[in-house]
Amino acid sequence: MQERDALLKKKVQDSVEQIPSDQLxxxxxxxxxxxxxxxxxxxxxxxxxxxxxxxxxxVQRKLAKxxxxxxxxxxxxxxxxxxxxxxxxxxxxxxxxxxTACYVxxxxxxxxxxxxxxxxxxxxxxxxxxxxxxxxxCLGACGLAPVMMIGEDTHGNIIPSAxxxxxxxxx
Amino acid sequence: xCASPYYRLQLMMCAGTGCIASGSLDVRDALEREIAKRNxxxxxxxxxxxxxxxxxxxxxxxxxxxxxxxxxxxxxxxPIIVEEHILKGRxxxxxxxxDETVKGRVPLMKDIGFFGLQRLIVLRNRGLIDAENIDEYxxxxxxxxxxxxxxxxxxxxVIEEVKKSGLRGRGGGGFPTGMKWEECRRYDNFPKYxxxxxxxxxxxxxxxxxxxxxxxxxxxxxxxxxxxxxxxxHGYIYVRAEYPLAIQRLQKAIExxxxxGLLGQDILGKGFNFDIGIAPGAGAFVCxxxxxxxxxxxxxxxxxxxxxxxxxEAGLWNQPTNLNNVETFANLNPxxxxxxxxxxxxxxxxxxxxxxxxxxxxVNNVGLVEVPMGxxxxxxxFDIGGGIPxxxxxxxxxxxxxxxxxxxxxxxxxxxxxxxxxxxxxxxGSGGVVVMDEMTCxxxxxxxxTNFSVDESCGKCTPCREGLKVMFDKLTDIVEGRGQEGDVxxxxxxxxxxxxxxxxxxxxxxxxxxxxxxxxxxxxxDAHIRDKHCPALVCPDLIDFVVIEEKCKMCGLCxxxxxxxxxxxxxxxxAWIDQSKCTRCRTCITNCKFGAxx
Numbered sequence: 001m002q003e004r005d006a007l008l009k010k011k012v013q014d015s016v017e018q019i020p021s022d023q024l025x026x027x028x029x030x031x032x033x034x035x036x037x038x039x040x041x042x043x044x045x046x047x048x049x050x051x052x053x054x055x056x057x058x059v060q061r062k063l064a065k066x067x068x069x070x071x072x073x074x075x076x077x078x079x080x081x082x083x084x085x086x087x088x089x090x091x092x093x094x095x096x097x098x099x100t101a102c103y104v105x106x107x108x109x110x111x112x113x114x115x116x117x118x119x120x121x122x123x124x125x126x127x128x129x130x131x132x133x134x135x136x137x138c139l140g141a142c143g144l145a146p147v148m149m150i151g152e153d154t155h156g157n158i159i160p161s162a163x164x165x166x167x168x169x170x171x
Numbered sequence: 172x173c174a175s176p177y178y179r180l181q182l183m184m185c186a187g188t189g190c191i192a193s194g195s196l197d198v199r200d201a202l203e204r205e206i207a208k209r210n211x212x213x214x215x216x217x218x219x220x221x222x223x224x225x226x227x228x229x230x231x232x233x234x235x236x237x238x239x240x241x242x243x244x245x246x247x248x249x250p251i252i253v254e255e256h257i258l259k260g261r262x263x264x265x266x267x268x269x270d271e272t273v274k275g276r277v278p279l280m281k282d283i284g285f286f287g288l289q290r291l292i293v294l295r296n297r298g299l300i301d302a303e304n305i306d307e308y309x310x311x312x313x314x315x316x317x318x319x320x321x322x323x324x325x326x327x328x329v330i331e332e333v334k335k336s337g338l339r340g341r342g343g344g345g346f347p348t349g350m351k352w353e354e355c356r357r358y359d360n361f362p363k364y365x366x367x368x369x370x371x372x373x374x375x376x377x378x379x380x381x382x383x384x385x386x387x388x389x390x391x392x393x394x395x396x397x398x399x400x401x402x403x404x405h406g407y408i409y410v411r412a413e414y415p416l417a418i419q420r421l422q423k424a425i426e427x428x429x430x431x432g433l434l435g436q437d438i439l440g441k442g443f444n445f446d447i448g449i450a451p452g453a454g455a456f457v458c459x460x461x462x463x464x465x466x467x468x469x470x471x472x473x474x475x476x477x478x479x480x481x482x483x484e485a486g487l488w489n490q491p492t493n494l495n496n497v498e499t500f501a502n503l504n505p506x507x508x509x510x511x512x513x514x515x516x517x518x519x520x521x522x523x524x525x526x527x528x529x530x531x532x533x534v535n536n537v538g539l540v541e542v543p544m545g546x547x548x549x550x551x552x553f554d555i556g557g558g559i560p561x562x563x564x565x566x567x568x569x570x571x572x573x574x575x576x577x578x579x580x581x582x583x584x585x586x587x588x589x590x591x592x593x594x595x596x597x598x599x600g601s602g603g604v605v606v607m608d609e610m611t612c613x614x615x616x617x618x619x620x621t622n623f624s625v626d627e628s629c630g631k632c633t634p635c636r637e638g639l640k641v642m643f644d645k646l647t648d649i650v651e652g653r654g655q656e657g658d659v660x661x662x663x664x665x666x667x668x669x670x671x672x673x674x675x676x677x678x679x680x681x682x683x684x685x686x687x688x689x690x691x692x693x694x695x696x697d698a699h700i701r702d703k704h705c706p707a708l709v710c711p712d713l714i715d716f717v718v719i720e721e722k723c724k725m726c727g728l729c730x731x732x733x734x735x736x737x738x739x740x741x742x743x744x745x746a747w748i749d750q751s752k753c754t755r756c757r758t759c760i761t762n763c764k765f766g767a768x769x
Contacts, residue, residue, distance in 0.1 A: 081453035099374030143226025
């Protein structure tokens with residue numbers, strides 16, 4: 001239990017240190033824009049994540065103060081929705097579709113290849129900061145199954161053995 | 172639609188997500204360059220439309236007025252299209268759709284089986300209008316339904332018309348839309364809200380996306396009609412985060428409608444006020460459940476609550492709220508214009524109108540199709556879908572996503588409507604149809620859906636949160652070779668407990684994929700447990716990776732494709748797998764055309 005608490009504390013501290021305080025000023029326009037109603041919280045968090053790439057504790061705390069929403073509530077929302085992340089991202093986010101159509105067309109084999117060759121599991125970022133791997137539930141491009149998004153690019157009709165070749169293009 | 176007097180030819184290009192990913196924007200640029208080069212820009216117009224439905228064959232170009240359909244067009248084809256078709260009037264044979272059933276090229280869009288057998292109500296404007304141009308929507312009777320409702324009808328008459336039509340919720344539940352509106356109208360507690368559920372989370376379903384991207388005004392018009400009927404002045408569209416293009420197009424559509432006075436204060440001078448806002452989701456499947464969705468709009472964790480009170484009484488911010496699916500709203504313009512009796516004349520006794528299906532998986536013509544209720548699954552898969560590729564056999568169709576079930580071979584004559592699907596253990600769901608061939612393992616599929624539900628369970632109630640996890644572990648044991656006698660009975664019992672005791676609709680149906688695969692494919696479960704063998708050769712731990720000598724045709728395809736050089740093969744000799752090098756990746760199995768590896 002103590003060990004876990006210590007770990008949690010360290011995690012929190014780590015994330016605090018990663019954002020210099022002058023950068024937190026970038027949140028001010030977001031706070032101004034979304035003040036007034038709790039229902040603006042999700043759009044506000046989205047914009048904050050677009051600014052910082054992720055939502056470390058310090059960002060959440062500042063939003064809590066600025067929007068006058070309890071910090072635990074914000075943490076609850078951040079951890080509930082898969083779109084939000086509290087850890088930094090790699091340069092390229094791989095969104096591998098594991099929806100039904102992609103799954104029956106070989107997305108599982110692609111996942112195995114990425115896990116083995118890039119050395120990251122779903123939700124992890126590679127040590128060199130190049131890739132973050134995410135499994136998504138359906139990109140709604142089932143006509144092109146199996147589908148993988150890297151950053152904003154959608155790659156469809158992938159033959160599993162060609163997966164690594166596609167990744168080569170993203171350094 | 173395309174009768175502009177100024178242009179000789181109009182090229183309708185699909186700009187849905189599927190075709191954009193296949194490169195339709197590059198094709199457009201190339202075509203524009205070629206057209207400009209020959210100084211034809213005043214004679215030929217390129218229009219970017221919403222999703223055409225035939226995503227697998229993208230990028231698509233349809234040339235009007237003739238309706239010549241080109242598929243899989245690449246930028247390098249632009250010169251030949253312009254030179255041959257546009258200048259000389261000769262159809263470019265090699266870009267026409269190749270029909271596997273008649274073994275030939277089909278030039279006209281209407282003659283392609285995929286399109287010919289459909290009946291379009293929801294997708295009435297597909298491929299015909301520029302999604303970002305409100306005038307083109309209006310030219311196709313757009314907003315005439317709203318105008319008719321607020322100028323000629325009372326709210327009660329609108330509700331009566333919808334009740335008469337027999338329209339039922341297209342999000343999966345199938346609750347009669349008119350009754351829902353009537354209940355919401357009864358409460359005299361203002362403000363009221365009407366919400367469009369665009370949180371299309373079912374894997375394998377993309378019909379709502381296509382409507383929101385391809386015909387956003389039809390959704391707005393439907394919402395305005397519902398707002399008029401129930402007495403709401405505010406609407407929200409909840410769109411999932413994975414659909415940025417849909418959000419962008421809806422935003423533009425809302426602004427355009429406002430500037431035309433079709434949204435906002437005093438619409439059409441009749442004193443009806445109605446406006447719409449977009450509430451983007453943030454990636455949670457459970458937010459497709461109505462109460463969870465409303466909490467999410469309020470900026471909270473999206474966790475369903477116990478009903479009653481129903482949303483019609485206390486929904487968003489505890490006010491009376493009506494919630495319908497994207498497709499339900501898109502039905503309303505033609506319904507109001509043509510009347511409830513017209514709508515009720517289509518479909519079966521208890522399910523009226525049409526349904527849009529996303530046909531995916533192991534089927535030749537992958538895409539979006541709209542058919543009248545009561546169409547048989549067989550027609551859907553074989554006549555419209557063009558059958559199963561690679562000469563493989565049909566095994567099952569999964570309908571209804573993680574809440575649905577599988578319909579096996581032998582039952583493909585089932586007519587698709589709400590009741591008959593439930594009768595065979597599946598459900599309409601939002602309309603994803605994933606076709607599975609003999610290379611699909613049903614135990615693995617059940618495990619896939621259970622894993623999905625485990626991940627997406629909000630964690631509020633125990634049967635769903637814990638029960639599904641136990642179920643998933645048991646299925647993992649089975650596919651990894653640790654299955655025991657009695658496991659199947661355990662899964663059935665647990666599944667019924669989960670379905671009977673969970674809080675919300677998602678938990679109540681979360682065990683369906685497992686229960687329905689057990690019902691129809693019990694033999695596969697038994698093979699996994701007793702013989703430690705996966706009949707579909709999918710579960711790597713239950714495959715021997717041995718070549719069956721009698722079946723091997725010595726073609727060497729396995730040898731050429733093996734990534735770890737584990738296959739020993741020479742010309743005219745039976746292949747052999749070196750177990751010390753084999754990584755059990757299954758590449759040889761997927762490449763072997765003769766089923767010679769077990």
